[in-house]
Amino acid sequence: xxxxxxxxxxxxxxxxxxxxxxxxxxxxxxxxxxxxxxxxxxxxxxxxxxxxxxxxxxxxxxxxxxxxxxxxxxxxxxxxxxxxxxxxxxxxxxxxxxxxxxxxxxxxxxxxxxxxxxxxxxxxxxxxxxxxxxxxxxxxxxxxxxxxxxxxxxxxxxxxxxxxxxxxxxxxxxxxxxxxxxxxxxxxxxxxxxxxxxxxxxxxxxxxxxxxxxxxxxxxxxxxxxx
Numbered sequence: 001x002x003x004x005x006x007x008x009x010x011x012x013x014x015x016x017x018x019x020x021x022x023x024x025x026x027x028x029x030x031x032x033x034x035x036x037x038x039x040x041x042x043x044x045x046x047x048x049x050x051x052x053x054x055x056x057x058x059x060x061x062x063x064x065x066x067x068x069x070x071x072x073x074x075x076x077x078x079x080x081x082x083x084x085x086x087x088x089x090x091x092x093x094x095x096x097x098x099x100x101x102x103x104x105x106x107x108x109x110x111x112x113x114x115x116x117x118x119x120x121x122x123x124x125x126x127x128x129x130x131x132x133x134x135x136x137x138x139x140x141x142x143x144x145x146x147x148x149x150x151x152x153x154x155x156x157x158x159x160x161x162x163x164x165x166x167x168x169x170x171x172x173x174x175x176x177x178x179x180x181x182x183x184x185x186x187x188x189x190x191x192x193x194x195x196x197x198x199x200x201x202x203x204x205x206x207x208x209x210x211x212x213x214x215x216x217x218x219x220x221x222x223x224x225x226x227x
Contacts, residue, residue, distance in 0.1 A: 010119075012033040015028070030047055047167070059083065060091070063092070067141065094194050095117075096117065097163070103187035104166075106187055107182065114158070115132070123163070128143075156178075
């Protein structure tokens with residue numbers, strides 16, 4: 001049996017789930033934006049209480065590692081590391097864009113297509129990750145400033161998109177028939193399966209030096225002081 005806790009904290013909302021052998025057994029979602037630091041610990045407790053288990057029963061923690069909100073990611077990763085150190089269990093890191101891309105694959109299986117996770121990165125920039133049907137990454141996840149020829153290199157390839165970055169991209173590429181825009185959101189069964197697969201392979205994150213996937217520096221502003 002592999003009993004794992006999953007934490008998704010890359011976006012404005014936070015989700016915690018418990019899975020056993022890759023199947024979701026319990027899930028808790030919070031809908032108040034950017035309240036991760038205040039609610040995450042209680043969410044974990046509630047998720048475990050639903051199935052009459054405790055932190056001591058866990059065999060590992062898998063976490064969506066970004067890219068995404070800088071502060072939200074740090075809260076999720078710090079919480080996961082704290083539990084892992086205390087319980088002597090591993091942390092499994094999963095790219096957020098991979099979860100989105102394979103969520104699109106689950107509902108839109110097209111022969112030889114590439115599946116694209118795309119999330120908002122401010123202004124006309126997005127974070128993007130491309131994956132094949134086997135879940136292999138095609139090039140590294142990266143930040144991309146959208147322009148009219150951003151996807152010309154894939155004119156002979158079907159690209160299937162998922163994620164909140166699509167809202168700023170769809171209107172730019174209406175003429176491109178090889179681009180498929182889905183309504184797929186992050187699928188928790190996909191997240192659980194990815195966590196379980198990496199756990200069984202022993203593909204664990206470095207508890208000391210492991211960091212979220214930021215892709216670019218945080219957007220930190222300084223308050224103006226009037227003299």
